[in-house]
Amino acid sequence: MNLIDYASILIRRGWIMLLLAIIAAGAAFFFSRTLDPVYRSTQKVLIVPSRSDFGLTQAIKQTLNNHVAWLDSSLRAAAVIDRLQMDMTPLQLRADVRIAPDIDRLLIQVDVEHQDVNQAQRVAAEYGQMLVQYRNDLNQQARREDRIEASLQDNPVTVRARPNVTINTLVGLIAGAFVGGIAVFALEYLESAVVRRREDVELPLLAVVPE
Numbered sequence: 780m781n782l783i784d785y786a787s788i789l790i791r792r793g794w795i796m797l798l799l800a801i802i803a804a805g806a807a808f809f810f811s812r813t814l815d816p817v818y819r820s821t822q823k824v825l826i827v828p829s830r831s832d833f834g835l836t837q838a839i840k841q842t843l844n845n846h847v848a849w850l851d852s853s854l855r856a857a858a859v860i861d862r863l864q865m866d867m868t869p870l871q872l873r874a875d876v877r878i879a880p881d882i883d884r885l886l887i888q889v890d891v892e893h894q895d896v897n898q899a900q901r902v903a904a905e906y907g908q909m910l911v912q913y914r915n916d917l918n919q920q921a922r923r924e925d926r927i928e929a930s931l932q933d934n935p936v937t938v939r940a941r942p943n944v945t946i947n948t949l950v951g952l953i954a955g956a957f958v959g960g961i962a963v964f965a966l967e968y969l970e971s972a973v974v975r976r977r978e979d980v981e982l983p984l985l986a987v988v989p990e
Contacts, residue, residue, distance in 0.1 A: 788963060788964070788967055789963075792963040792966065792967070793963075795959050795962055795963050795966075796955075796956050796959030796960055796962075796963060797956075797959070798959070799955040799956065799958055799959035799962070800952050800953075800955035800956040800959060801952075801955070802955060803951040803952065803954055803955025803958070804948050804949075804951040804952035804955060805951075806951060807947045807948050807950065807951025807952075808944060808947070808948045808951070810947075811942040811943075811944040811947040811948070812944060814941075814942045815894050816894065816939055816941070816942070817892050817893070817894055817939075817940045817941050817942075818892065818893060818894070818895075818896040818899045818937055818938065818939055818940060819890055819891070819892050819899065819937065819938055819939075819940035820890070820891045820892075820893075820896070820899035820900045820902070820903040820935040820936070820937040821888060821889070821890050821891075821903065821935060821936045821937075821938075822888070822889045822891075822903035822904055822906060822907040822931065822935045823886050823887070823888050823889075823907075823931075823932040823933065824886060824887045824888075824889070824907050824910050824911065824929055824930070824931060824932065825885065825886050825929065825930050825931075825932050826839050826843065826846070826885050826886060826887065826914075826927060826928075826929055827885070827927070827928045827929075827930065828927055828928075829923065829924060829925065829926040829927065829928060830924055835925070835927070836885070838927075839885055839927055840882050840885070842927075843880035843882060843885070843887060844880055846880070846887055846910065846913075846914075847878050847879065847880050847887060849913065850878050850887070850889070850906060850909065850910055850913075851873070851876070851878040853869040853870065853873065854869075855906070855909060856869035856870075856872045856873050856876070857869045858909065859872065859902060859905045859906060859909070860872060862905060863901055863902065863905060865898075865902075872902070875891055875892050875893055875902075876889065876890070876891050876902070876906070877889075877890040877891075877892075878890075878906070886932065887910065889903050889906045889907060890903070891903040891906070891935075892940055896937055899935075899937060900935045900937055903935040904931075904934070904935050907931050907935075908931075910929055911929045911930060911931065913929070914927060914928065914929035915929070
């Protein structure tokens with residue numbers, strides 16, 4: 780088959796691809812709208828050395844993972860639950876929380892996902908405050924020039940994490956068109972033995988009748 784044949788197939792059966800694409804996109808759109816939204820609140824905590832010193836900065840980079848390990852624990856989750864009077868277990872809360880270090884920018888990021896936007900913000904802010912307090916306690920035992928300060932970069936930033944209606948609709952559109960393309964060429968293959976045009980019949984020359 781050449782490009783003209785493929786173009787002819789798309790002209791004759793392209794409506795199948797279009798129809799399936801529209802159906803899939805519509806289904807993805809309405810399904811996404813029925814789901815309860817989940818919000819992600821992000822709190823960033825800056826870890827700042829008390830002096831501009833290469834050695835102290837390197838020490839901070841090495842201890843960021845220790846700070847994350849301290850914060851991402853059932854003990855800290857239980858403390859957050861107690862302070863905010865939440866009706867859940869530490870394991871349930873930890874399933875909604877992601878804590879990760881950013882070595883290059885010397886900060887720790889706390890992401891909290893929850894269906895209640897206010898709850899997500901409160902939990903993220905509480906984790907941030909807890910880390911600040913932890914650093915303050917450690918600084919009481921260190922010399923002033925060796926202290927490492929922790930401070931909140933800003934208030935928690937909250938966005939809608941899922942479902943993303945636009946993305947889901949586009950994925951449905953593409954998937955529907957892809958399935959439609961498979962269906963179109965499958966039909967062409969099944970009907971390849973059906974004669975529809977004069978050009979489809981090619982009879983070999985058996986003999987020539989003399990005059």
